[in-house]
Amino acid sequence: MMSESTPNMQQHPTALQRFKESHFWHSFKADRVAQLSFIIFVTYAVLAMSASFIAPFDPYDASQIDIMNSEIPPSWQDEGEASFPLGTDAQGRDMLSTILYGTRVSLMIGLCAVALQALLGIVIGLTAGYLGGRVDSFLMRIADIQLSFSTLMVAIIVLAVFQATFGTELYQQLAMLMLILVIGIAEWPQYARTIRASVLAEKKKEYVDAARVMGFGRLRIMFRHILPNTLSPILVISTVQIANAIISEASLSFLGLGMPVSQPSLGSLISSGFEYIFSGAWWITVIPGVVLVVLVLVMNLLGDWMRDVLNPKLYKG
Amino acid sequence: MPLLEVNNLDVCFGLRSGAVKALRDVSFTLERGERLGVVGESGAGKSVLGFSIINLLSRPGHISSGSVHFEGKDLASLAPGELRSIRGNRISMIFQDPMMTLNPVLTIGVQMIECLLAHRRMSKADAKRVALKKLQQVQIPSPEKRLDQYPHELSGGMRQRIVIAIGLLLDPDLIIADEPTTALDVTIQAEIMDLMLNLCEQNNVALILITHDLGVVSQVTQRMLVMYAGRIIEQGPTKEVINDAQHPYTQGLMNALPQMAIPGQKLNQIKGSMPPLQDIPKGCSFNPRCEYVMDICHQALPPFTRSGNCQVACHMMAESAQDKLQLKEV
Numbered sequence: 001m002m003s004e005s006t007p008n009m010q011q012h013p014t015a016l017q018r019f020k021e022s023h024f025w026h027s028f029k030a031d032r033v034a035q036l037s038f039i040i041f042v043t044y045a046v047l048a049m050s051a052s053f054i055a056p057f058d059p060y061d062a063s064q065i066d067i068m069n070s071e072i073p074p075s076w077q078d079e080g081e082a083s084f085p086l087g088t089d090a091q092g093r094d095m096l097s098t099i100l101y102g103t104r105v106s107l108m109i110g111l112c113a114v115a116l117q118a119l120l121g122i123v124i125g126l127t128a129g130y131l132g133g134r135v136d137s138f139l140m141r142i143a144d145i146q147l148s149f150s151t152l153m154v155a156i157i158v159l160a161v162f163q164a165t166f167g168t169e170l171y172q173q174l175a176m177l178m179l180i181l182v183i184g185i186a187e188w189p190q191y192a193r194t195i196r197a198s199v200l201a202e203k204k205k206e207y208v209d210a211a212r213v214m215g216f217g218r219l220r221i222m223f224r225h226i227l228p229n230t231l232s233p234i235l236v237i238s239t240v241q242i243a244n245a246i247i248s249e250a251s252l253s254f255l256g257l258g259m260p261v262s263q264p265s266l267g268s269l270i271s272s273g274f275e276y277i278f279s280g281a282w283w284i285t286v287i288p289g290v291v292l293v294v295l296v297l298v299m300n301l302l303g304d305w306m307r308d309v310l311n312p313k314l315y316k317g
Numbered sequence: 318m319p320l321l322e323v324n325n326l327d328v329c330f331g332l333r334s335g336a337v338k339a340l341r342d343v344s345f346t347l348e349r350g351e352r353l354g355v356v357g358e359s360g361a362g363k364s365v366l367g368f369s370i371i372n373l374l375s376r377p378g379h380i381s382s383g384s385v386h387f388e389g390k391d392l393a394s395l396a397p398g399e400l401r402s403i404r405g406n407r408i409s410m411i412f413q414d415p416m417m418t419l420n421p422v423l424t425i426g427v428q429m430i431e432c433l434l435a436h437r438r439m440s441k442a443d444a445k446r447v448a449l450k451k452l453q454q455v456q457i458p459s460p461e462k463r464l465d466q467y468p469h470e471l472s473g474g475m476r477q478r479i480v481i482a483i484g485l486l487l488d489p490d491l492i493i494a495d496e497p498t499t500a501l502d503v504t505i506q507a508e509i510m511d512l513m514l515n516l517c518e519q520n521n522v523a524l525i526l527i528t529h530d531l532g533v534v535s536q537v538t539q540r541m542l543v544m545y546a547g548r549i550i551e552q553g554p555t556k557e558v559i560n561d562a563q564h565p566y567t568q569g570l571m572n573a574l575p576q577m578a579i580p581g582q583k584l585n586q587i588k589g590s591m592p593p594l595q596d597i598p599k600g601c602s603f604n605p606r607c608e609y610v611m612d613i614c615h616q617a618l619p620p621f622t623r624s625g626n627c628q629v630a631c632h633m634m635a636e637s638a639q640d641k642l643q644l645k646e647v
Binding site (some may be wrong): 132133205207209211212213214215216217220224225228229231238285 | 371373376400401402403404405406408409410413414417418419420421422423431432435436480483
């Protein structure tokens with residue numbers, strides 16, 4: 001395969017050249033907000049993923065924490081210390097390191113939960129849209145029921161019951177997994193509905209008839225022929241959903257149902273600083289709060305831009 | 318044994334307002350390598366006929382009675398798995414609009430190779446070789462390049478050539494072409510029809526050509542069916558039907574052709590339009606529009622009468638045939 005495709009590469013555009021000529025790339029180059037958002041998002045991702053290398057301290061390692069260092073303000077303030085650029089929290093952990101690790105946790109939960117949502121939503125939405133009839137009604141009623149419970153309500157009930165039955169210790173070990181599962185399962189109908197709508201439009205097109213005429217099976221037509229044609233709405237809601245998942249996780253952590261204090265996410269950091277905000281230690285809450293807001297804002301801006309670009313009604317081609 | 322034998326095929330669409338019959342009592346046969354034209358107005362049931370042959374009517378349509386025998390197997394009652402091995406493999410179908418029949422997000426090569434791998438056990442490299450060969454057969458310039466292109470990068474004529482190449486990919490015995498040239502401009506139409514004719518002749522492939530272009534039918538096909546309101550009203554060798562149409566409807570179609578008109582005169586047209594399938598008149602369904610309508614046309618369905626090598630469903634023909642018989646007896 002490789003040897004055959006190599007001579008072709010010289011004759012006509014490679015994938016990279018194609019991408020450079022695409023509408024997607026052109027509108028990206030023209031849109032300052034999109035560029036800035038993308039750069040910030042990539043910075044976040046890189047910093048978060050390399051947290052264990054660049055962070056000055058390891059907030060998970062109790063031996064590096066000294067309670068005597070607690071509530072030191074950021075270094076630009078009078079009482080600040082140079083070794084803690086963003087100050088420390090009530091337990092004496094370096095805020096910079098904790099925020100880096102927390103961003104990693106938040107991003108991980110956001111991405112994994114959305115991957116789970118997408119998986120469930122795509123399978124259910126495709127099935128409902130393509131098969132239609134009773135299957136469709138049944139699956140969509142389930143989606144309606146699921147949507148009528150708000151994400152937070154489901155999460156609070158499930159997580160609280162889990163904590164009560166299996167104990168806080170086990171919960172602390174499994175907190176991340178549980179959050180991913182709960183947020184992932186609670187929000188799949190968003191995907192399922194969007195995909196079902198696109199599938200309903202796509203399956204009337206002649207290429208689907210042509211595929212059936214070729215003798216392809218249902219699964220192949222669904223996943224190989226229809227699914228790629230519904231990718232743009234999937235991409236668009238994915239960005240918004242990641243932002244939503246991060247917010248959900250932060251809210252749950254704030255309520256004490258999310259990540260434990262020993263492995264804080266941005267939400268649990270905000271929550272842990274909340275008690276000290278009136279004693280003057282504003283940085284414990286405000287700095288992670290700003291980090292969270294910027295992350296969510298950037299995701300939403302990217303999603304907005306992508307919706308404009310990928311909307312086939314706004315351009316022809 | 319004929320390649321395809323359709324017997325008393327009835328197709329129903331179950332709607333909320335009641336079942337509507339889109340095809341009534343359709344019977345015909347097709348030999349190996351034979352080319353058959355199906356003509357009629359929009360809504361006469363031509364496309365439904367094409368889809369019901371491969372048993373791919375979408376809901377609420379279904380075959381309510383009759384049979385479709387392909388090489389002796391009844392496609393109307395075959396298990397889904399067996400049907401799939403016939404679709405695409407032994408019978409392929411070409412649609413009207415090449416813009417729509419190719420998947421916009423897959424390259425030509427991916428679509429062609431997928432078809433081959435779905436029905437044949439072969440390596441990807443072999444499949445690619447077959448795909449290239451077929452692209453050469455449909456006279457596409459620089460076929461290697463096309464394999465990596467997306468449908469939107471190609472012109473309409475080129476796309477229809479690719480659709481035909483995909484249709485021929487598995488060397489089927491029968492191709493059903495549903496208005497394959499309607500979406501193309503006239504010069505390309507002629508090229509594509511020529512190409513299809515040649516390919517069918519070379520590979521001994523049977524063709525069912527569904528169209529409302531009588532010119533195309535007369536060039537390409539050996540036999541033709543004329544359909545009206547879900548029924549076959551006239552069938553026979555194309556030349557005979559075109560040159561000496563017996564059914565008033567077929568005559569009307571011929572007279573409506575601009576070629577038939579005298580310069581300066583209005584074109585003839587058949588008055589009125591086809592009745593909706595929900596209320597087809599009793600007796601001969603053409604009776605509200607027929608110039609020669611008789612009492613019996615409102616009461617009974619006309620039987621098929623032989624006229625030369627043609628079969629015509631018209632009471633007038635039936636009567637004159639009886640007259641002839643009586644004359645003979647006298």
